[in-house]
Amino acid sequence: MSQTASQGDFTAMGSVLFVAFELGWTRWRLAFASRIGQPAWQITIPARNVLALTEAIGKARQRFGLPSDCPVFSCYEAGREGFWLHRLLLKMGIHNIIVDSSSIEVARRARRAKTDRLDAEKLLSMLLRHHMGEKKLWSVVHVPTPEQEDGRHLQRQIRTLKKEQTRSINRIRGLLAGQGVAVKASRRGLLESLDSIRIWDGSLLPSGLRRRLETELARHSFVHRQLLDLESQRNERIRQSPDRAAEIARRLMTLRGIAQVGAETYGRELCWRGFKNRRQVGSLIGLTSTPHQSGDSFHERGISRAGNRHVRGIAIDLAWLWLRQQPHSELTLWYNRRFASGSPRLRKIGIVALARRLTIALWRFADFGEIPKGALLKSQTA
Numbered sequence: 001m002s003q004t005a006s007q008g009d010f011t012a013m014g015s016v017l018f019v020a021f022e023l024g025w026t027r028w029r030l031a032f033a034s035r036i037g038q039p040a041w042q043i044t045i046p047a048r049n050v051l052a053l054t055e056a057i058g059k060a061r062q063r064f065g066l067p068s069d070c071p072v073f074s075c076y077e078a079g080r081e082g083f084w085l086h087r088l089l090l091k092m093g094i095h096n097i098i099v100d101s102s103s104i105e106v107a108r109r110a111r112r113a114k115t116d117r118l119d120a121e122k123l124l125s126m127l128l129r130h131h132m133g134e135k136k137l138w139s140v141v142h143v144p145t146p147e148q149e150d151g152r153h154l155q156r157q158i159r160t161l162k163k164e165q166t167r168s169i170n171r172i173r174g175l176l177a178g179q180g181v182a183v184k185a186s187r188r189g190l191l192e193s194l195d196s197i198r199i200w201d202g203s204l205l206p207s208g209l210r211r212r213l214e215t216e217l218a219r220h221s222f223v224h225r226q227l228l229d230l231e232s233q234r235n236e237r238i239r240q241s242p243d244r245a246a247e248i249a250r251r252l253m254t255l256r257g258i259a260q261v262g263a264e265t266y267g268r269e270l271c272w273r274g275f276k277n278r279r280q281v282g283s284l285i286g287l288t289s290t291p292h293q294s295g296d297s298f299h300e301r302g303i304s305r306a307g308n309r310h311v312r313g314i315a316i317d318l319a320w321l322w323l324r325q326q327p328h329s330e331l332t333l334w335y336n337r338r339f340a341s342g343s344p345r346l347r348k349i350g351i352v353a354l355a356r357r358l359t360i361a362l363w364r365f366a367d368f369g370e371i372p373k374g375a376l377l378k379s380q381t382a
Helices: 050-063 084-091 116-131 146-151 153-177 192-196 207-240 244-252 260-269 278-284 309-325 330-340 344-368
Strands: 017-023 027-033 041-046 072-077 095-099 289-294 297-303
Touching: 017 050, 017 116, 027 050, 027 116, 041 050, 041 116, 072 084, 072 116, 084 095, 095 116, 146 153, 153 207, 153 260, 192 207, 207 244, 207 260, 244 260, 244 344, 260 309, 260 344, 278 344, 309 330, 309 344, 330 344
Parallel strands: 017 072, 072 095
Antiparallel strands: 017 027, 027 041, 289 297
């Protein structure tokens, strides 16, 4: 792209239009500029109005004296809108990127002004800097294909229903505990046994409490049936689907200690991204360290938690399972040397470190067929 110098502007960019989106539920604020140092022109349009968006871009080209076919670069923060707007902008011929909101630099003043106008202007200035080559300015979201995005719903829905089931059980136990009753709320036949339950003074359950318990038990039963159906669909997809995520899941399940839940989560959430190195893997799941060093002061602030929470939770569970199912693997031996004989807090820290190493090892196995050292396949005997 040709660049021409302009008076008072060190980084003129030629005939290029830049636009930053500040997305709201009812209105979108668009900030436009064509070069660094130029005052931003802002306009508000109705949310999700494609015609108004097209007209706004046309007006911006005219305002800055740009050709009607000049390139347009845009950005917006990752959030509720997801990826549909990104796909729309690409279809319109606009070069768009989605930015991780937590990576956007913020002023450190105790009190700072924050409005949509200022946020859009800030996002626009960072887009200009990014376009000029400051690539580490922020984190750009890796956008999945529509098929990859749609494939994640099944296992995420299963995880949501499991949480709902646990909440329902805890709610039932809490209601009964409020009357001095302790039962296993998850046992079968509890609905039929409500007549036999006696509260603290030996009397029957109050009518209002009984109705509420019946509602909660019916909800729990309904969620449980849904969960069983979805798990059956997931298992069938792992066995039959020809896509790469299912292929990765089948490969991971050949290792001891890896079952459908972990394999499906890794295949759908992690291993399709095409990582270049282990640091990218650790960063995605938010298990990287966050050291703080200033002068003679140095301390560790724990893991970043700035990654995919769906994978992070499964990674911790798999790490505990790995210790039991792969006792002779190099990863297990490393954990036993460093953390197994320590305090409960040290073991907890160690399991997070093991989860990160295990995730990297599973990525290498899924992408390159590199079996973790000392690990056994399900077809092998110890």
